[in-house]
C-alpha cells in the first residue's frame with residue numbers, strides 16, 4: 193500500500209500535557225502521542241497513533257537478550273511564520289531500512305515510516321519549540337519482539353515513533369581524546385547501521401576518557417588505530433590548510449550521516465574544497481605542528497555542528513582558538529537558516545507538514 197491514514201486514538205483533553213518552552217530536557221521530555229505498529233506473519237499491521245504509554249513485553253522478548261534493535265534521529269522545525277518542516281527524512285528512511293537489513297529485521301514501508309511520521313508530527317505540532325537551536329526530535333525505532341530465548345532472527349517486530357522537544361545541545365566546545373585502544377566499528381561489522389549495540393559498546397571508553405577530563409573520544413580504525421573515523425556519535429570534519437577533510441564511508445565503519453552529507457553539499461556550495469578520504473592521526477599531528485590544522489568539528493542531527501576546542505593524541509594536546517574558526521560557524525549558520533526558513537531551501541531538503 194503506498195499511502196494509508198493511520199488510525200488515531202485521541203486522548204481525553206484533560207489528560208493532554210503541553211509544551212513548557214522554559215522547562216524541557218532533551219531526551220526526557222516526550223509528547224502525548226506515539227506511533228506503534230507490529231510485524232506479524234510477514235506484514236506490517238496494527239498501525240496506530242495513540243497515547244504515549246509503557247510497553248508490555250515478556251521477559252523472554254528477543255530484543256532484551258540479543259540486541260536486534262535499530263533507530264533513527266530526525267528533527268522537525270517551526271519557522272518564524274509557523275511553517276512546520278522536517279529535515280531530509282527520506283534519507284533517514286533509507287538508512288533505517290539499510291540498518292534493518294543488516295540486523296536481519298524486516299524493512300518498513302514508506303506509508304508507515306514517512307506518512308506515519310508526518311501524521312504524528314502534525315498532531316503534535318504544538319510541541320515544536322520555536323527559536324534558535326530548538327526543534328522537535330523524532331525517534332523512529334524497531335525492536336525484535338518474539339517471546340523466545342534462543343538466538344535466531346525474530347519473526348515478530350515492533351516499529352514505533354516517539355517525539356520530544358529539543359533545545360540547544362552540546363553548546364560548550366568539546367575536548368576530545370583520540371581513542372587507540374577501543375573500537376566503535378570493524379570492517380564487516382555493523383558500524384554503518386544505527387543499531388542499539390553500537391551505542392552500548394561505546395559507553396565504557398567514553399567514560400574512561402571523561403575520567404581523564406575529556407568529553408568524548410575520536411574513534412580510529414579497528415585494525416591499526418591509525419585513521420580517524422568519527423567523534424562520539426557524530427561524523428567528524430577537519431580543516432587543514434583551507435581544505436575540509438572528512439573520513440570516507442568505504443569501509444562501512446563510518447555512519448553515513450545525513451548532516452555529514454548536507455555539510456559536504458553546503459560547504460561545496462560555499463566554495464570550499466571538500467575531500468572524503470582516509471585521514472591519519474599522523475597527518476593531523478603534522479598539520480598541527482606546521483600551523484595548518486585550522487578547525488575540527490563534529491556534525492550530526494542532535495548537535496548539528498559541534499566545535500572542538502581541544503584534541504589530544506596521548507600526551508600531544510592540540511588547542512584551537514575558536515574565535516578564529518570560520519568554516520564550522522558558517523556551516524552551522526547556513527544549516528540553521530535553511531531549517532527555519534531564513535535562507536532558501538535550494539536542495540529541496542525540507543518536507544513541509
Ligand SMILES: *Cc1c(COP(=O)(O)O)cnc(C)c1O
Pocket residue numbers: 265386422424425426427447448449450451452491492493494
Ligand atoms: C546518528 C549518527 C551520526 C549522525 O548522523 P546524522 O544522520 O547526521 O544524525 C553519526 N555517527 C553515528 C555513530 C551516529 O549514530
